[in-house]
Amino acid sequence: MDDVTVRLRGLAKSYWRGPLEIPVLTGIDLEIPRGGYYALMGPSGSGKTTLLNLIAGIDRPSGGELEVCGHALNGLNDDDLAGWRSRNVGFIFQNYNLVPVLNAYENVELPLLLQDLGRAERRERVLRALSLVNLSDRMHNYPRQLSGGQEQRVAIARAIVHDPELIVADEPTGALDAKNAEEALILLEHLNQELGKTIVLVTHDPKAASHARFQIHLEKGVLDRTVEVHDRPTLPRLLP
Numbered sequence: 001m002d003d004v005t006v007r008l009r010g011l012a013k014s015y016w017r018g019p020l021e022i023p024v025l026t027g028i029d030l031e032i033p034r035g036g037y038y039a040l041m042g043p044s045g046s047g048k049t050t051l052l053n054l055i056a057g058i059d060r061p062s063g064g065e066l067e068v069c070g071h072a073l074n075g076l077n078d079d080d081l082a083g084w085r086s087r088n089v090g091f092i093f094q095n096y097n098l099v100p101v102l103n104a105y106e107n108v109e110l111p112l113l114l115q116d117l118g119r120a121e122r123r124e125r126v127l128r129a130l131s132l133v134n135l136s137d138r139m140h141n142y143p144r145q146l147s148g149g150q151e152q153r154v155a156i157a158r159a160i161v162h163d164p165e166l167i168v169a170d171e172p173t174g175a176l177d178a179k180n181a182e183e184a185l186i187l188l189e190h191l192n193q194e195l196g197k198t199i200v201l202v203t204h205d206p207k208a209a210s211h212a213r214f215q216i217h218l219e220k221g222v223l224d225r226t227v228e229v230h231d232r233p234t235l236p237r238l239l240p
């Protein structure tokens with residue numbers, strides 16, 4: 001098994017306004033090892049979300065090479081890319097992106113419906129994921145019946161229920177108060193430390209970024225520097 005989850009070579013992304021090319025990312029070279037935890041930082045408009053979306057296969061590069069979870073994404077057609085995403089990537093967004101007409105259980109079950117699993121197996125996995133985020137007692141609640149912190153924990157359960165290698169999180173604490181933000185960040189750290197998930201986190205918040213092992217700074221679409229984070233706390237085990 002490859003020990004690198006993300007390998008980018010000369011990655012570039014431009015948008016076009018009529019004939020005018022607007023480069024957003026240029027010449028990005030990056031390797032993120034399996035089990036790594038990287039925070040993408042940089043000023044507004046520096047290209048953080050664009051880079052995250054390329055890594056997660058929800059957008060296509062304009063140039064360069066992109067190998068993620070053992071697959072060269074450039075070579076996949078749209079259907080194969082969607083299939084690849086559904087097996088390999090868990091998504092966490094600032095605004096949770098839960099489906100309002102589904103309860104917590106059904107929201108977490110969603111990624112499993114794309115896989116060939118029986119109902120009993122799905123149930124076991126959903127219950128395990130909800131228990132991990134400490135929301136077993138809320139599984140029948142709809143998003144409107146949950147607090148913001150609880151909604152984000154449901155979203156975290158949804159991001160891991162299909163056991164992806166990679167978790168991408170775009171400003172996951174942006175809409176949370178300090179206490180709920182810290183809880184969500186500690187959960188992410190458990191997923192990294194105990195389940196070995198590779199995590200790429202986009203954040204403006206230095207406190208959130210301090211949970212990562214490396215911070216990558218983007219500046220006007222190029223990688224400016226990578227900084228190792230020292231003195232990360234070792235967490236007590238969460239999982240049995």
Ligand SMILES: Nc1ncnc2c1ncn2[C@@H]1O[C@H](COP(=O)(O)OP(=O)(O)OP(=O)(O)O)[C@@H](O)[C@H]1O
Pocket residue numbers: 015016024042043044045046047048049050051
């Ligand atoms: N679909 C699009 N079409 C045209 N330009 C875009 C598109 N998406 C992003 N951009 C531009 O690309 C640049 C980088 O955007 P991106 O969202 O990646 O930055 P960011 O660093 O995540 O910013 P923020 O911290 O404000 O979220 C911005 O100038 C933005 O306007």
